[in-house]
Amino acid sequence: MNFLAFGVAGWICLVGFYGAIVSENLIHLALCLTVIQSSTYVLLLSIGYRTGGGAPIFKGVKLGTTSVDPVVQALALTDVVISVTVIALILALALDAHNDAGTVDPDELAEFHG
């Protein structure tokens, strides 16, 4: 039971990698990247959890009350924002590739010259 959260993170990461390897579509590939990145949120947040801890927000809560780690939450927040912008950039590249080569299959793109 103790290992469940970490195991889920590892599992999400591996599933994402599998999807990326067998991908035949740049948009699908971008989504697989999002899945891989999501595993880092699960991992970060589960590392920062403390048994019985509440949110690290001390409005109406006595200071010194057990609460989860705020640093990993800040990291996850940063991670989410970066993920969104990088995906947007990748999708723009995919759109550009489609406009030029008429395909979003990485294999066919490799054969495309010009």
Next chain:
Amino acid sequence: MTRRRIRGAVAVPALGVVGAVVFWGLSGLPSFGDYHGQYGRLINDVALPERHTTNAVTATVFDYRGLDTLGEEFILFAAVTGVVLLLRKSGRRGVDAAPKDRVTSDALRLFGMLALAGGVLVGLWLAAYGYVTPGGGFQGGVAIASAFALLYLAAGYRAFARRTSEEALDPLEATGAGGFAVVGLAALISGLPFLANLLGPGQPSTLFSGGSIAFVNWAAAIEVAAANTILFKAFLEQYIVPLAAARSRR
């Protein structure tokens, strides 16, 4: 065998090895719920006494690790610039080329606009109280941007495009990204380290707390709201304008 199947067959044993190493590494972590990170604990203990912010996560993002967030803001800025540049190459034909796709359902328009107003309000509230209660500039900014996406859904592309012109959004985005740096430089000018908290901590649990966190927080909210609306518009344009061209050819 198709290429996909060959790849799958190669991937499974390889991922088995990677997975074994990953799970071996994960099993060495402190057991779930038993982490004693000194840094996190320290921030939980000092954020309220030092900065008078009740939200320790926002204190981390916009103060204790503000420099990281500044870098992240500029990644956001650079990525949006990249997207706009990449998509601009494939031609933009402006609002006039867009289809006249008026939303005719009154109910959809009414509830869409009510949801838009509600979404913007929630976003502003999340951003404003970001350092007091759960929320923050990033969350509020995203909520505001998604509320604006409702404008497209409930009122059509033209209504959306007219109210989200580049002339308005680009300076807003730059103000957000630049404002963050300006708060940092202000500290430098007054002889403190970059992004040091200049202002008095204020009254805890009110909007007047956290010192410069409030300003950095709003800079991030403006930046994120503008950046996401620009992204949404840039992609929407790619979809809508060719659609109209295809329709008019038919």
